[in-house]
Amino acid sequence: MRVGVVGAGYVGLVAAAGLALGGHQTVIAEANPSRLARLRERRAPFLEPGLDEWLRRAGERLSVVSSVREMGPRDAIMIAVGTPSGVSGQGDLTQVRQAVEEVVRTAAPGTVIVMKSTVPPGTGRELVRQYVAPARRGLAYVSNPEFLREGKALHDWLHPDRIVVGAEEAWAAERVAELYRGIDAPVLRTDITSAEMIKYAANALLATKISFINEIANLCELVGAHIDDVATGVGMDPRLGPHFLQAGIGYGGSCFPKDTRALYFTAAVNGYAFELLRAVIEVNRRQRIRVVHRLNTLLGGLAERSVAVLGLAFKPGTDDTRESPGLEIARTLAGYGAKVQVYDPAAVLPDSGGPPGSPVVLSPGLVRVASLEDAVRSAQAVVVATEWPEFVEADWERLYRLMAAPRVVFDGRNCLDAARLAAMGFRYVGVGRRVAPATGDADVAPASLAEGTGGA
Numbered sequence: 001m002r003v004g005v006v007g008a009g010y011v012g013l014v015a016a017a018g019l020a021l022g023g024h025q026t027v028i029a030e031a032n033p034s035r036l037a038r039l040r041e042r043r044a045p046f047l048e049p050g051l052d053e054w055l056r057r058a059g060e061r062l063s064v065v066s067s068v069r070e071m072g073p074r075d076a077i078m079i080a081v082g083t084p085s086g087v088s089g090q091g092d093l094t095q096v097r098q099a100v101e102e103v104v105r106t107a108a109p110g111t112v113i114v115m116k117s118t119v120p121p122g123t124g125r126e127l128v129r130q131y132v133a134p135a136r137r138g139l140a141y142v143s144n145p146e147f148l149r150e151g152k153a154l155h156d157w158l159h160p161d162r163i164v165v166g167a168e169e170a171w172a173a174e175r176v177a178e179l180y181r182g183i184d185a186p187v188l189r190t191d192i193t194s195a196e197m198i199k200y201a202a203n204a205l206l207a208t209k210i211s212f213i214n215e216i217a218n219l220c221e222l223v224g225a226h227i228d229d230v231a232t233g234v235g236m237d238p239r240l241g242p243h244f245l246q247a248g249i250g251y252g253g254s255c256f257p258k259d260t261r262a263l264y265f266t267a268a269v270n271g272y273a274f275e276l277l278r279a280v281i282e283v284n285r286r287q288r289i290r291v292v293h294r295l296n297t298l299l300g301g302l303a304e305r306s307v308a309v310l311g312l313a314f315k316p317g318t319d320d321t322r323e324s325p326g327l328e329i330a331r332t333l334a335g336y337g338a339k340v341q342v343y344d345p346a347a348v349l350p351d352s353g354g355p356p357g358s359p360v361v362l363s364p365g366l367v368r369v370a371s372l373e374d375a376v377r378s379a380q381a382v383v384v385a386t387e388w389p390e391f392v393e394a395d396w397e398r399l400y401r402l403m404a405a406p407r408v409v410f411d412g413r414n415c416l417d418a419a420r421l422a423a424m425g426f427r428y429v430g431v432g433r434r435v436a437p438a439t440g441d442a443d444v445a446p447a448s449l450a451e452g453t454g455g456a
Ligand SMILES: NC(=O)c1ccc[n+]([C@@H]2O[C@H](COP(=O)([O-])OP(=O)(O)OC[C@H]3O[C@@H](n4cnc5c(N)ncnc54)[C@H](O)[C@@H]3O)[C@@H](O)[C@H]2O)c1
Pocket: 006, 007, 008, 009, 010, 011, 012, 029, 030, 031, 032, 035, 066, 067, 068, 080, 081, 082, 083, 095, 098, 099, 102, 116, 117, 118, 119, 146, 147, 148, 149, 150, 254, 255
């Protein structure tokens, strides 16, 4: 088939490369000049393991243009543009509206418009009414939400749990299912609005699991239970499952924060107060503040204290810093007068042009440094915000020597060996984790259990 893709973000680019490798003649339109330049060199404009290789392998079957009108006639055009949070938390549909308008204006009769962007339930119906139906050119609109994860996007493209196709016309749904020929996954046919809702409900439920386990972890600290064992035991029930029960400083990224807010907003404008989702969002916000509260207690204040924050990417395996917990915590600490050094092996900050080779001052009191050692040197406390292997496998004895007293390690991802670090003399603090007191250091466990547990 001749396929077009609008927008070369994670979803658009992975889809375009995947469709080309699946045998479709694919053209991708990207409006951002720097992203476009990278694509023309067959390089992905962001970190996604294996994607450069896919772009090379796609060869002639994948071409790159700067706008929708250069695409030529297509059987299907996928829209994969951004849907960020608007000022009130609603899904900002500016890019989507513009893309749909361009497609409707230029597409050949009979083109199927495939919505890959995450748009609030009800959006597709409105777009059809406003743009697609009045064009009267036999265009069809299909909702086809995407469930891939950053860092594992190629695997997820090839092995999706399901392909959701929300359509009014059977021929259009069949054409979309045909795009995925060769991919072994169940195809779920629904109406447009239900397909849109599936995407939000899935993300909201995953976010709920995270906030739930974080609240259980906070409670573990108060009653003296160990979240690692609790999560393992809970996850052994197949009705609950072991996934998304990792306690820590909460979820970040380009999807969960904005999609939970957008669903909450959609409920609100439809006259429904989605209380459970409100709590999920609030718990996630507090989880980040708790770190600041805990350090404030353990360091006897924050002003002039030296803190290293390790991890700016919202999770390992990506360079994406959208809604990064580490970045927010670092900014908050600096705002309270701490001297904060941040380090991340891959993260790209939009305003500083990428990973630095030398220290970059991000704002007063907040410096991004180029190595783990530089970050922790003279730091009184370290916050592990992203569980990069470089941090998990670090020589913590060496880091101990570089740091200054009281050598607090706040393990925001529960990814370090708590007992080992405590035995080395660190003041280890996890999220819902009990630490056995090291010999001769009996205050480690009570301190990590007793302080900062009030829901900041
Ligand atoms: N990032 C993910 O892991 C993920 C996973 C599933 C779903 N989604 C959803 O997919 C959508 C895209 O998110 P993303 O993170 O992949 O992308 P993104 O927001 O990083 O990038 C979107 C791209 O579209 C381009 N663009 C916007 N309007 C355009 C136009 N008219 N013509 C050409 N290019 C245009 C922008 O320049 C930008 O490069 C969002 O709705 C998101 O919620 C994202």
